[in-house]
Amino acid sequence: MASRFLLALLLLCPTIAQAWTLEGDRIEQPLTTHAGDATRGEAIVGSRTTGLCMLCHALPGGNERQQGNIGPDLTAVGKRLNEAQLRARMVASREINPASKMPGYFKSEGLINVSPTLHGVPILNAQQIEDVVAYLVTQTAR
Numbered sequence: 001m002a003s004r005f006l007l008a009l010l011l012l013c014p015t016i017a018q019a020w021t022l023e024g025d026r027i028e029q030p031l032t033t034h035a036g037d038a039t040r041g042e043a044i045v046g047s048r049t050t051g052l053c054m055l056c057h058a059l060p061g062g063n064e065r066q067q068g069n070i071g072p073d074l075t076a077v078g079k080r081l082n083e084a085q086l087r088a089r090m091v092a093s094r095e096i097n098p099a100s101k102m103p104g105y106f107k108s109e110g111l112i113n114v115s116p117t118l119h120g121v122p123i124l125n126a127q128q129i130e131d132v133v134a135y136l137v138t139q140t141a142r
């Protein structure tokens with residue numbers, strides 16, 4: 001009984017991880033039913049332990065010396081990209097651009113060298129992705 005339950009769970013896992021649809025460069029459908037929280041998203045983006053975005057990106061308000069330039073400057077990214085496009089950048093950067101250097105923040109499949117305790121666990125969970133997207137859409141000033 002228990003093993004049957006586990007098997008069902010295993011079979012379901014890829015479905016859960018792939019619970020999004022990329023249309024062009026957009027993912028229109030939010031990953032969660034709870035709306036993203038821009039304040040939490042800002043904390044994730046600025047965090048040196050969860051988001052690590054500043055390793056590669058610059059953003060206004062951050063400490064200049066700690067900002068990266070591997071990826072595009074995210075100042076006013078909310079003007080260039082809409083919510084669905086930002087969600088797609090977070091979830092499916094490689095599907096949009098196979099040469100993407102942006103980590104797959106919502107990927108839990110096909111990764112190598114992952115500690116057994118982290119198997120099947122994406123870098124950011126669905127709610128954290130939505131929080132980050134909610135924050136990025138507010139970045140419209142230059």
Ligand code: HEC
Nearest residue numbers: 051052053055056070071072089093097100101102103132
């Ligand atoms: C290892 C470097 C790296 C990290 C870490 C990283 N990114 Fe990126 N990001 C990139 C690169 C490089 C691009 C340019 C397109 C590509 O390569 O996919 C990019 C593109 C983007 C874009 C599209 C910008 C545009 O103008 O088209 C957004 C939005 C973005 N990143 C947000 C984030 C956020 C939010 C985080 C943290 C949660 C993050 N990135 C972490 C490297 C990174």
